[in-house]
Amino acid sequence: MNELQFLTWVRGTGLNIAVAIFLLGVTWRLFEIYSLGRKKDLSAPRHASGASGLHTVFRRSLAPPGMLKRSPVSYIGGYIFHLGLAVVVFLFAPHILLISNLTGLSWPGLPSQFIDLAAVVTMAAMLVMLVDRISKPVKRFLSTFEDWFTWTVTFLPVLTGWMAVQHLLLPYTTMLALHILSVEILLIVLPFTKLFHAFTLFGSRWYNGRVNAHKGVPV
Amino acid sequence: MQGPLIDTLARQGVSRRTFLKYCATLASMMALPPAAGLAMAEAMAAARRPSVIWLPFQECTGCTESFTRSHSPTLEGMIFDMISLDYQETLMAAAGHQAEEARHTAMRDNAGKYLLVIDGSIPLDQGGAYSCIGGRSNLDILKEAAEGAAAIIAMGTCAAYGGIPKANPNPTGAVSVSDIVKDKPIVNIPGCPPIPVVMTGVLAHYLTFGSLPELDDKGRPKAFFGETIHDRCYRRPFYDQGKFAKTFDDEGARRGWCLFELGCKGPVTYNACATVKWNGGTSWPVESGHGCLGCSEPDFWDAGGFYKALSLPADPLKFAAAAAVVGTGAGVAIGFANRSKKGGAKSAHETTTLDDLEK
Numbered sequence: 120m121n122e123l124q125f126l127t128w129v130r131g132t133g134l135n136i137a138v139a140i141f142l143l144g145v146t147w148r149l150f151e152i153y154s155l156g157r158k159k160d161l162s163a164p165r166h167a168s169g170a171s172g173l174h175t176v177f178r179r180s181l182a183p184p185g186m187l188k189r190s191p192v193s194y195i196g197g198y199i200f201h202l203g204l205a206v207v208v209f210l211f212a213p214h215i216l217l218i219s220n221l222t223g224l225s226w227p228g229l230p231s232q233f234i235d236l237a238a239v240v241t242m243a244a245m246l247v248m249l250v251d252r253i254s255k256p257v258k259r260f261l262s263t264f265e266d267w268f269t270w271t272v273t274f275l276p277v278l279t280g281w282m283a284v285q286h287l288l289l290p291y292t293t294m295l296a297l298h299i300l301s302v303e304i305l306l307i308v309l310p311f312t313k314l315f316h317a318f319t320l321f322g323s324r325w326y327n328g329r330v331n332a333h334k335g336v337p338v
Numbered sequence: 339m340q341g342p343l344i345d346t347l348a349r350q351g352v353s354r355r356t357f358l359k360y361c362a363t364l365a366s367m368m369a370l371p372p373a374a375g376l377a378m379a380e381a382m383a384a385a386r387r388p389s390v391i392w393l394p395f396q397e398c399t400g401c402t403e404s405f406t407r408s409h410s411p412t413l414e415g416m417i418f419d420m421i422s423l424d425y426q427e428t429l430m431a432a433a434g435h436q437a438e439e440a441r442h443t444a445m446r447d448n449a450g451k452y453l454l455v456i457d458g459s460i461p462l463d464q465g466g467a468y469s470c471i472g473g474r475s476n477l478d479i480l481k482e483a484a485e486g487a488a489a490i491i492a493m494g495t496c497a498a499y500g501g502i503p504k505a506n507p508n509p510t511g512a513v514s515v516s517d518i519v520k521d522k523p524i525v526n527i528p529g530c531p532p533i534p535v536v537m538t539g540v541l542a543h544y545l546t547f548g549s550l551p552e553l554d555d556k557g558r559p560k561a562f563f564g565e566t567i568h569d570r571c572y573r574r575p576f577y578d579q580g581k582f583a584k585t586f587d588d589e590g591a592r593r594g595w596c597l598f599e600l601g602c603k604g605p606v607t608y609n610a611c612a613t614v615k616w617n618g619g620t621s622w623p624v625e626s627g628h629g630c631l632g633c634s635e636p637d638f639w640d641a642g643g644f645y646k647a648l649s650l651p652a653d654p655l656k657f658a659a660a661a662a663v664v665g666t667g668a669g670v671a672i673g674f675a676n677r678s679k680k681g682g683a684k685s686a687h688e689t690t691t692l693d694d695l696e697k
Contacts, residue, residue: 121556
């Protein structure tokens with residue numbers, strides 16, 4: 120298999136398989152999670168201002184008082200790399216082209232130099248987060264295989280994409296194929312790991328907010 | 339400068355100065371040091387005219403057509419003065435047994451020294467019956483001719499990588515020259531058709547230094563195939579700014595914006611079109627408004643469609659809908675299983691009374 124055949128495979132059969140597993144996993148997990156239900160709370164609801172599902176969805180996007188000072192890397196690094204990922208994934212012209220081809224939705228992109236900068240900043244933030252995870256004893260103790268694994272499968276698409284654009288290490292064709300392959304791996308593992316928070320994040324915040332609101336606790 | 343070639347060129351009205359300029363350009367194109375231009379001019383001017391046997395196999399003669407009509411008046415064409423072309427079916431006057439005789443004589447007289455140029459792929463199915471010359475299969479002729487060759491030049495994508503005859507489902511079992519010949523140096527000059535100056539460059543290098551130029555991992559001269567079309571494309575700034583032509587006749591196309599969205603394969607195609615251009619530097623496919631097809635890459639024909647952008651799926655995602663349905667089914671089924679498990683746990687629940695605790 121030469122580079123172009125490899126690229127054609129990852130754009131063709133590989134993508135077909137990955138998207139299929141991704142969709143299968145996402146629908147499966149969403150139905151499984153949301154059909155679980157919870158026991159009915161028989162106590163009378165207690166009202167407190169600012170206690171609701173919607174409030175919690177927004178409030179948990181901000182650091183609780185004092186926490187920003189205690190673990191700045193988690194909050195600032197986390198914000199930077201999530202925003203960076205969003206910029207790189209959704210505002211790079213070839214990516215928009217793919218999305219518009221699959222869904223029909225399209226929007227303007229950013230110049231590739233800006234995307235390049237965003238990719239570098241994203242990778243730097245992710246590396247800082249990784250170092251922080253390794254060097255802080257508590258974080259390290261709490262980390263399982265899944266944490267290291269999901270970090271890797273998230274980092275690789277950014278790295279290979281950036282290296283492909285910059286023509287580093289391998290010929291562009293091979294790097295582009297590796298980039299698409301790494302995204303396919305990400306698509307396959309996403310529904311079955313903690314990366315599924317991309318889908319459940321706001322749902323669980325809303326749920327927790329509702330439960331707390333019922334108890335009259337604005338969290 | 340003396341020698342047979344410079345005299346022939348002088349008769350054709352090509353001055354010494356023009357010839358030197360051409361050699362200097364060729365040397366710089368091949369990224370050779372400045373002195374190499376002069377060395378090339380001297381070696382080429384005095385060339386002993388190596389014997390060249392040019393065999394056409396399963397091909398369309400487009401490579402020969404493109405090559406012989408490259409420039410007019412032709413400096414690339416001087417290769418025909420620089421070499422002794424002893425066998426070329428399209429160009430030679432002889433036919434039938436006389437033609438075969440010419441080939442055999444050249445092979446016998448220059449054994450171990452002649453250059454073998456191949457265009458066209460070699461079909462292997464049905465014992466090679468898909469393409470025969472003088473009642474012999476291409477495979478037979480290639481093996482015989484390769485035996486005494488000093489080096490082989492695979493001209494065009496068919497000879498270099500199998501090309502269009504090899505396109506899926508490859509009905510004739512076509513293969514490339516390097517699939518058959520393993521023990522001779524082979525230079526691949528892919529392209530559909532290949533750029534004429536690459537051929538001249540390789541020959542000039544061979545005549546000047548007695549060796550073949552440096553090749554990449556696909557057997558192509560690095561000097562010409564070292565960079566992608568995309569990296570050398572004059573429309574590249576538009577790609578970086580995100581300005582794309584969406585159709586072949588929109589505002590973007592008229593303004594000369596990037597053709598990536600129209601399926602240009604420039605980013606994955608290694609060739610010199612963007613710098614050397616075609617028809618004496620007049621234009622080249624992207625300049626004329628069409629994306630690169632990637633013709634100098636192996637299996638370019640099967641690389642997911644000429645008009646599909648590189649970032650798009652090569653095939654339709656046919657499992658997607660089925661997968662979503664199966665996933666929904668699995669989710670709902672597991673949901674029901676969980677509910678019955680919960681129900682079972684609830685009904686199996688035994689309440690603890692005070693009496694139980696005091697037992």
